[in-house]
Amino acid sequence: MATLAHEVDHQHGPARGILRWVFTTNHKDIGSLYLWLALIMFLTGGSLAMLIRAELFQPGLQLVEPIVFNRLTTMHGLIMVFGAVMPAWTGFANWMIPMMIGAPDMALPRMNNWSFWLLPFAFSLLMSTWFLDGGAPAFGWTFYAPLSTTFAPSTTDVFIFAVHLMGFSSIMGAINVIATVLNMRAPGMTLMKMPLFCWTWLVTAFLLIAAMPVLAGTVTMMLTDRHFGTSFFSAAGGGDPVLFQHVFWFFGHPEVYIMILPAFGVVSEIIPTFARKQIFGYASMVYAISAIAFLSFIVWAHHMFATGMPVAGELYFMYATMLIAVPTGVKVFNWVTTLWRGSISFETPMLFALAFVFLFTIGGFSGLMLAIGPADMQYTDTYFVVAHFHYVLVPGAVFALMAGAYYWIPKWTGHMYNERLGKLHFWLSAISVNVLFFPMHFVGLQGMPRRIPDYALQFADFNRISSIGGFVFGLSQLLFVYIMIATVRGGVKATDRVWEGSHGLEWTLPSPAPYHSFTTAPEIP
Amino acid sequence: MGQQHQAVLRSGLGMLLAGLFAQPVRAEYGMNLVRGATDYSHRVFDLHMISLWVCIAIGVVVFGAMFYSLFAFRKSRGAVASNFHENTTVEVLWTIVPFIILIAMAIPATKTLIALEDTTDSGLTIKITGYQWRWQYDYLEQGVSFFSNLAATSRDATKGDPTSVEHYLLEVDEPLVVPINTKIRFVITSNDVIHSWWVPALGWKQDAVPGFINDSWTNIPQPGVYRGQCAELCGKDHGFMPIVVEAKTREDYETWLTAKKAEAEAAKSGADREWGKDELVERGKTVYGTYCVACHQANGQGIPPAFPALAGGVIATGPVEGHIDRVLHGKPGTAMQAFGLQLNDVDLAAVITYERNAFGNDKGDFVQPKQIKAAR
Numbered sequence: 001m002a003t004l005a006h007e008v009d010h011q012h013g014p015a016r017g018i019l020r021w022v023f024t025t026n027h028k029d030i031g032s033l034y035l036w037l038a039l040i041m042f043l044t045g046g047s048l049a050m051l052i053r054a055e056l057f058q059p060g061l062q063l064v065e066p067i068v069f070n071r072l073t074t075m076h077g078l079i080m081v082f083g084a085v086m087p088a089w090t091g092f093a094n095w096m097i098p099m100m101i102g103a104p105d106m107a108l109p110r111m112n113n114w115s116f117w118l119l120p121f122a123f124s125l126l127m128s129t130w131f132l133d134g135g136a137p138a139f140g141w142t143f144y145a146p147l148s149t150t151f152a153p154s155t156t157d158v159f160i161f162a163v164h165l166m167g168f169s170s171i172m173g174a175i176n177v178i179a180t181v182l183n184m185r186a187p188g189m190t191l192m193k194m195p196l197f198c199w200t201w202l203v204t205a206f207l208l209i210a211a212m213p214v215l216a217g218t219v220t221m222m223l224t225d226r227h228f229g230t231s232f233f234s235a236a237g238g239g240d241p242v243l244f245q246h247v248f249w250f251f252g253h254p255e256v257y258i259m260i261l262p263a264f265g266v267v268s269e270i271i272p273t274f275a276r277k278q279i280f281g282y283a284s285m286v287y288a289i290s291a292i293a294f295l296s297f298i299v300w301a302h303h304m305f306a307t308g309m310p311v312a313g314e315l316y317f318m319y320a321t322m323l324i325a326v327p328t329g330v331k332v333f334n335w336v337t338t339l340w341r342g343s344i345s346f347e348t349p350m351l352f353a354l355a356f357v358f359l360f361t362i363g364g365f366s367g368l369m370l371a372i373g374p375a376d377m378q379y380t381d382t383y384f385v386v387a388h389f390h391y392v393l394v395p396g397a398v399f400a401l402m403a404g405a406y407y408w409i410p411k412w413t414g415h416m417y418n419e420r421l422g423k424l425h426f427w428l429s430a431i432s433v434n435v436l437f438f439p440m441h442f443v444g445l446q447g448m449p450r451r452i453p454d455y456a457l458q459f460a461d462f463n464r465i466s467s468i469g470g471f472v473f474g475l476s477q478l479l480f481v482y483i484m485i486a487t488v489r490g491g492v493k494a495t496d497r498v499w500e501g502s503h504g505l506e507w508t509l510p511s512p513a514p515y516h517s518f519t520t521a522p523e524i525p
Numbered sequence: 526m527g528q529q530h531q532a533v534l535r536s537g538l539g540m541l542l543a544g545l546f547a548q549p550v551r552a553e554y555g556m557n558l559v560r561g562a563t564d565y566s567h568r569v570f571d572l573h574m575i576s577l578w579v580c581i582a583i584g585v586v587v588f589g590a591m592f593y594s595l596f597a598f599r600k601s602r603g604a605v606a607s608n609f610h611e612n613t614t615v616e617v618l619w620t621i622v623p624f625i626i627l628i629a630m631a632i633p634a635t636k637t638l639i640a641l642e643d644t645t646d647s648g649l650t651i652k653i654t655g656y657q658w659r660w661q662y663d664y665l666e667q668g669v670s671f672f673s674n675l676a677a678t679s680r681d682a683t684k685g686d687p688t689s690v691e692h693y694l695l696e697v698d699e700p701l702v703v704p705i706n707t708k709i710r711f712v713i714t715s716n717d718v719i720h721s722w723w724v725p726a727l728g729w730k731q732d733a734v735p736g737f738i739n740d741s742w743t744n745i746p747q748p749g750v751y752r753g754q755c756a757e758l759c760g761k762d763h764g765f766m767p768i769v770v771e772a773k774t775r776e777d778y779e780t781w782l783t784a785k786k787a788e789a790e791a792a793k794s795g796a797d798r799e800w801g802k803d804e805l806v807e808r809g810k811t812v813y814g815t816y817c818v819a820c821h822q823a824n825g826q827g828i829p830p831a832f833p834a835l836a837g838g839v840i841a842t843g844p845v846e847g848h849i850d851r852v853l854h855g856k857p858g859t860a861m862q863a864f865g866l867q868l869n870d871v872d873l874a875a876v877i878t879y880e881r882n883a884f885g886n887d888k889g890d891f892v893q894p895k896q897i898k899a900a901r
Binding site: 059060061062065066067070133138139140144146147150151234235236240241242275276277278279280281282283284306307308311314315318319322323325326329330332333336337338339340341342343344345346354357358361362365366368369372373374375377378380381382441442445446447449450451452453454455456457458 | 555556557558559568569572573576577579580583584587588590591594595598599600601604605606607608609610611612615616619620623624627630631634635637638639641642657682683684685686687688692693694695717718719721723725728729730731732734735736737739740753754755756757758759760761762763764765828830831860
């Protein structure tokens with residue numbers, strides 16, 4: 001396709017100086033801000049994980065007191081979920097959605113700026129709790145009452161405020177995505193011609209708007225229980241601690257699909273490019289995404305099988321949860337069938353995308369096992385669950401993020417990344433991530449609970465193996481940081497098309513994409 | 526690949542192997558779900574194995590197709606991409622077949638879930654209460670009640686050599702003793718935050734929710750010792766409140782029960798007599814080592830500000846009434862619990878006496894169990 005050279009002529013570039021970044025309303029700038037924040041948070045959350053794995057390297061308490069360990073696990077979860085994965089996907093949405101639909105920017109650029117700038121404040125607040133009286137939150141990223149209400153220190157109120165800020169940011173970001181996708185597609189781009197990455201973000205945005213307010217409600221009920229005399233979660237006042245779990249997981253389950261749906265979208269862009277073959281079953285992929293999103297709202301209590309639910313409730317939630325395997329399976333089959341009789345090459349984005357399909361599916365299998373109610377009464381709150389969600393989140397969501405970063409960074413920066421280093425990063429990560437998380441299935445099945453700083457001797461050998469995998473994995477991500485920074489600063493000049501098999505409007509733009517792109521709507525073939 | 530890259534990988538591999546084989550910890554490990562000791566746990570194990578095999582079978586098919594494609598359809602091998610991107614028949618099939626597999630898995634799962642629900646016709650009821658950070662067991666109809674704490678041998682080894690302790694972190698001072706071949710109904714609750722009572726060998730866990738009662742049941746056919754842990758984050762010592770169930774023959778259980786009732790009687794009578802200071806201090810030291818040391822530390826220095834020092838502390842060296850009140854009723858809004866609910870009069874008198882005469886405190890006074898009883 002021809003370069004749209006005339007696009008570049010009559011435009012001003014970005015503002016000068018540091019205030020450019022404070023006041024920008026440009027989707028590319030805001031996308032970059034989100035991505036840098038997410039990278040910093042990923043390294044922060046990862047450092048906490050390194051401390052966790054160092055303590056768990058051998059039986060006994062060597063490094064930290066138990067209360068500090070609980071703070072490490074809590075903050076690791078909060079930072080990775082709210083600080084790394086969610087902002088990273090929002091960064092991708094900002095950079096890519098306008099370019100993929102032929103729009104000049106997001107629908108609401110000023111709100112976009114505020115959506116981003118809330119986050120550094122929110123995370124500064126959250127991190128400040130380490131230094132305040134009472135310490136960082138220590139009740140798990142799931143912060144069940146009454147441990148997080150009656151029995152929690154004053155810093156919990158700081159945590160609640162930070163969560164409100166993050167939620168506000170996510171809701172506004174989601175509104176922006178929906179308004180953009182529904183209103184600003186180039187003429188001729190019907191919804192069923194839209195790239196799958198845009199579809200996954202459209203659906204994710206609806207999930208965010210439905211779920212984040214419930215989280216806000218939950219933390220507000222915590223706040224009023226703590227300070228304003230309510231008893232939502234206290235039996236003494238007529239409430240119920242298990243109510244907390246219901247409202248939390250009503251948010252929490254859609255939340256995990258919020259983290260994974262854009263990953264499905266990225267992988268659905270990358271595999272067709274490097275298999276040189278159109279995605280198999282585009283329409284089914286759209287229906288599967290919608291089915292997964294719908295089901296995600298009606299399965300929340302599968303996190304609560306051991307809470308004493310009536311059997312009818314347990315049966316219903318078991319059946320509904322098992323059902324999610326059907327549309328998810330359809331997606332995996334469609335990716336594999338896209339590969340079948342393709343013409344496949346193995347550049348770094350493709351390596352990460354393929355590892356995603358393989359390893360996310362393994363996480364999906366443990367998820368299916370967890371759905372079986374009676375069996376879950378043995379698995380829940382053990383390392384089997386920790387293994388499951390780390391498989392779907394690390395070689396799942398995080399690998400998809402890295403795949404997307406390698407895939408699109410030539411478009412963002414105009415430079416190719418170093419392919420040999422990229423492949424080295426891939427192999428180090430892919431092998432060590434399995435050394436880190438696979439043994440967790442075993443210790444969980446054998447009886448090791450979650451969230452413990454010390455463990456019985458029969459769990460020692462596998463914990464040692466996990467820790468070694470963790471250290472290698474953590475160090476390997478420093479290589480990723482180096483590669484990304486080096487690519488921003490320079491590298492072999494990228495063509496517009498970048499990848500031989502790529503299709504989509506973003507590849508019709510120059511590399512790097514101009515500060516303002518598609519100021520005139522493109523023709524859709 | 527480059528020399529540098531090779532060197533990095535080699536040293537990484539070396540580290541991995543060294544870490545793997547250095548200092549092996551000599552304890553048996555397994556990889557699969559615990560099959561357990563009861564009919565119910567065996568059913569759960571069978572469900573687990575069914576779902577595991579289904580996943581493995583599907584994985585073999587799907588990953589087989591995937592890896593075959595990655596091998597056979599490589600561009601470097603000269604593969605030319607085909608054009609197809611839909612096939613309604615295949616797509617309908619691979620939607621319906623998984624659906625049928627799920628139904629087949631759901632049927633035995635449903636039956637097993639319903640079986641666990643039925644706690645009627647039990648021969649014994651035991652109330653389990655979770656505390657921060659120990660379990661309390663109440664044999665409701667037998668009038669026996671006691672706390673079950675992490676054994677001192679384990680607690681002392683956490684910063685020492687765990688490998689020297691048998692059943693490290695899985696040993697308690699007072700196990701839950703039950704008879705075999707009896708359907709035992711458990712009613713489970715909590716005194717403070719949510720805990721979860723889990724013995725893998727019995728096949729289930731149930732949350733201990735404050736203000737609510739969950740129930741479950743078991744029937745153990747063989748004598749044996751079964752170990753478990755708390756399975757819901759409940760604060761700093763969540764990892765240090767294990768469970769030990771000892772299943773005994775009916776005769777041995779009855780013997781134990783009789784002895785336990787006698788102990789309870791002795792404790793009550795102990796509360797009526799006058800105690801000497803030295804015997805109070807000696808007993809108090811043991812009580813301190815079980816109930817107080819986690820927060821206030823062995824040397825009484827505490828971990829301020831959350832856990833105040835007792836050495837030279839305002840309350841421990843202040844008026845006796847204030848000290849008794851603090852230990853009996855706790856301090857609301859803090860981690861200091863109302864130990865009057867957990868300890869009997871003798872133990873309370875002993876631990877307060879110990880605190881007033883240890884860590885360099887030398888109040889010289891001592892507290893009688895009768896004073897505790899009066900202060901309740």
